[in-house]
Amino acid sequence: MSQSDNEDDIPPAVLPxxxxxxxxxxxxxxxxxxxxxxxYAPGILAEHRQTREAASLFDVSxxxxxxxxxxxxxxxxxxxxxxxxxxxxxxxxxxxxxxxxTGGILDDLMITHRRDGxxxxxxxxxxxxxxxxxxxxxxxxxxxxxxxxxxxxxLQGPQAMAAxxxxxxxxxxxxFMTAGAFELLGSAAWISRSGYTGxxxxxxxxxxSHAEALADALCAxxxxxxxxxxxxxxxxxxxxxxxxxxxxxEDTTPVEAGLSFAIARRRRQDGGFPGTERIAFxxxxxxxxxxxxxxxxxxxxxxxGALLLDIxxxxxxxxxxxxxxxxxxRPIAMGYAPATLAEPGxxxxxxxxxxxxxxxxxxxxxxxxxxxxxxxxx
Amino acid sequence: xxxxxxxxxxxVRVDGEIATVGITDYAQGQLGDVVFVELPVIGDSVAAxxxxxxxxxxxxxxxxxxPLSGEITKVNEALVDEPGLVNSAPEAAGWFFQLQLSDxxxxxxxxxxxxxxxxxxxx
Numbered sequence: 001m002s003q004s005d006n007e008d009d010i011p012p013a014v015l016p017x018x019x020x021x022x023x024x025x026x027x028x029x030x031x032x033x034x035x036x037x038x039x040y041a042p043g044i045l046a047e048h049r050q051t052r053e054a055a056s057l058f059d060v061s062x063x064x065x066x067x068x069x070x071x072x073x074x075x076x077x078x079x080x081x082x083x084x085x086x087x088x089x090x091x092x093x094x095x096x097x098x099x100x101x102t103g104g105i106l107d108d109l110m111i112t113h114r115r116d117g118x119x120x121x122x123x124x125x126x127x128x129x130x131x132x133x134x135x136x137x138x139x140x141x142x143x144x145x146x147x148x149x150x151x152x153x154x155l156q157g158p159q160a161m162a163a164x165x166x167x168x169x170x171x172x173x174x175x176f177m178t179a180g181a182f183e184l185l186g187s188a189a190w191i192s193r194s195g196y197t198g199x200x201x202x203x204x205x206x207x208x209s210h211a212e213a214l215a216d217a218l219c220a221x222x223x224x225x226x227x228x229x230x231x232x233x234x235x236x237x238x239x240x241x242x243x244x245x246x247x248x249x250e251d252t253t254p255v256e257a258g259l260s261f262a263i264a265r266r267r268r269q270d271g272g273f274p275g276t277e278r279i280a281f282x283x284x285x286x287x288x289x290x291x292x293x294x295x296x297x298x299x300x301x302x303x304x305g306a307l308l309l310d311i312x313x314x315x316x317x318x319x320x321x322x323x324x325x326x327x328x329x330r331p332i333a334m335g336y337a338p339a340t341l342a343e344p345g346x347x348x349x350x351x352x353x354x355x356x357x358x359x360x361x362x363x364x365x366x367x368x369x370x371x372x373x374x375x376x377x378x
Numbered sequence: 379x380x381x382x383x384x385x386x387x388x389x390v391r392v393d394g395e396i397a398t399v400g401i402t403d404y405a406q407g408q409l410g411d412v413v414f415v416e417l418p419v420i421g422d423s424v425a426a427x428x429x430x431x432x433x434x435x436x437x438x439x440x441x442x443x444x445p446l447s448g449e450i451t452k453v454n455e456a457l458v459d460e461p462g463l464v465n466s467a468p469e470a471a472g473w474f475f476q477l478q479l480s481d482x483x484x485x486x487x488x489x490x491x492x493x494x495x496x497x498x499x500x501x
Contacts, residue, residue: 043465044436045411230410230437299458300414301434324413324436331414353432353439 016151016208017059020215024226032062032124037228044230048326051197051235052367055157056227057218063152064127065205067145068138069117076138077111077118082254082273084264088113093177093192097254097262098122098130103275103282104250105257106133108242112179112192117143119190121152121203123244151211156201156235158370159223164191164202167217171202173375185213196232198239198369237332238325240293240364246304247291247320247334255282256336257291258364289317290342293364296322296331296350296357306352308337316341319350327367337361382485383494384445389469390488392479397446400473401433401464404498409435412464417453418475424450426484431474433464446484448477 012030015021021028026037037059039047050056068077074085083096093112097105107126112119122130134144155164165172168182171191179192187210195201206214218224233243242248248257253275255263260283267273268283296302301324308317322333333350341348346361382390387405391398406412416432424430424444431442453475456463463472479485489497 038437039410043411045413234436299461300416301439303439324434326436 015059015061016211017061017215020212021059021226024219026226026228029229031229032127034062034124036062037226039228039230040226042225044228044234045326047225047227047231048234050225051157051199051227051231052327053157054225055155055160055163055201055221055223056231057215057224058154058156058227058232059151059211059215060124060154060203061151061208061211062124064120064122064124064130065147065150065152066120066122066131066134067114067117067147068120068134068142069145070142072139073118073142076142078267078272080134080137080274081111082263082267082279083111084266085111085113085118087264087266090115091179093179093194095262097259098133099254099274100250101274103253103278105244105248105252105254105259106130106250108244108248108259108262110192110194112190114179114190117145119205125245147205149208150205151208153204153206153211153214153218154195154201155204155218155224156195156197157199157223160199160201161372161376163218163221163223166221167214173377174202175375176200176371176373178375185210185217187214189214193372193375196239196241197235198241198365198367198371199235200370200372234323234326237321237323237334238327238365238367239369240334240366242291242334243321252291252336253278253282253287255279256287256289286339289336289338291320292335292337292342293344293362293366294319294322294333294335294348294350294359295362295366296333296359298357299331300357301331302333302350302352302357302359306333306335306350306357308335308341309349309351309356310338310341313349315351317348319352325366332362332366333359334364381491382445382488383491383497384443384488385497386443386445388442388445390445392485395479395482396451396476397448397479398473398476399430399442399445401442401468402494403468404501406465406468406472409433409440409464411436412461415457415461415464415474417457418450420450420453422450423480424448424477426481426487434461442474444477445488446477446479446481448480450475451478452476
């Protein structure tokens with residue numbers, strides 16, 4: 001059988017938890033410039049189910065963690081995103097987008113208002129470009145700290161809170177999209193109630209030197225097992241969450257991508273972000289194409305690159321993510337379709353590997369989100 | 379009955395002019411969880427070294443090549459409902475297809491068990 005090649009000109013770098021992953025039996029692959037665990041011994045399906053039923057620990061230290069500080073930081077970030085940063089309360093985080101002059105998406109990210117500045121988490125593959133972009137756009141009195149000495153771990157699943165509460169008492173008081181400083185195994189950690197799986201969960205930023213101790217302590221909890229990139233991808237696909245570089249890129253706009261919620265109402269009126277005109281036009285007239293969910297008929301997955309055809313067999317769109325949904329037990333996909341074909345229930349044809357598949361446009365998420373909006377006050 | 383292997387990680391059990399084909403335990407471990415198998419059609423002609431089936435894991439699709447030339451005589455219908463058999467029993471219940479050999483001389487080009495194990499050890 002055929003096996004895929006990996007061609008990287010620069011040898012991948014190594015995560016703080018590299019040795020730990022290997023000791024845990026991970027299969028490592030290059031991703032975003034790092035060797036990363038794609039799965040451990042249980043395999044992707046088991047790790048996916050573990051996350052939906054209990055809790056999984058993901059190493060997401062490849063992602064860029066940035067601290068933006070200095071006077072005028074909020075305004076500076078508003079100049080490069082369509083978000084309301086000035087109105088973002090302390091200890092709250094928000095999903096945001098870095099936009100190009102034509103309204104295309106340069107990256108998606110999380111922005112948290114902390115006491116020491118604005119804490120950004122950007123995609124690993126775009127980290128270098130994002131830093132360069134921000135450094136160019138932010139004035140010189142704004143400090144951009146790359147936080148190179150920090151690791152980022154994500155604990156996700158309905159049992160995540162129970163497990164983490166034992167190590168960080170009080171973390172259960174956080175509600176979805178809020179964060180705080182906690183002492184974790186004697187180290188200062190920043191914990192937010194957020195994630196990329198659709199489940200309840202937490203993202204933990206801490207000094208890289210403490211990452212292994214934390215990973216061991218979390219995996220010692222009965223609810224927790226490690227999970228890799230393979231499960232991370234199948235989970236986010238079920239959750240309808242886009243992946244930058246696949247479902248989002250510089251040629252997609254927030255409105256096309258179904259991310260209008262990331263454009264703050266005040267910003268729609270006042271503008272002042274890149275691509276204001278294009279976005280205003282799409283908000284008022286509707287975009288020509290939309291990101292849609294696709295329920296594929298049959299059992300064979302239809303993956304990124306497949307073409308979406310209209311009733312005449314003409315190519316009118318494409319699939320940007322696709323795979324097998326362990327929760328639904330069937331293939332699902334995400335892609336772009338003309339607005340006229342974007343209504344849930346619309347049947348479309350997909351062309352891949354010399355075959356035609358039938359699919360039905362579906363609302364996302366495919367698997368309902370189970371965020372815990374309100375923390376436990378006790 | 380003789381067991382042969384290919385460098386593409388297929389196994390072949392040959393009984394007279396009938397060959398049963400599957401993928402090896404090494405291959406299924408590399409693939410990860412199998413979610414779908416596209417089998418050839420009974421009556422199809424296959425040529426040695428050409429794609430005969432497709433196995434889809436969670437992450438990607440991989441081609442399964444025909445180790446020998448011939449006509450497909452049987453396919454493993456059990457894989458339709460239980461593609462995971464490829465992982466749990468790759469060299470038994472997870473077989474893919476059977477073919478009638480058109481050129482038994484092609485057997486000379488296959489590896490025996492010892493040669494295949496030696497090959498896998500180099501990977």
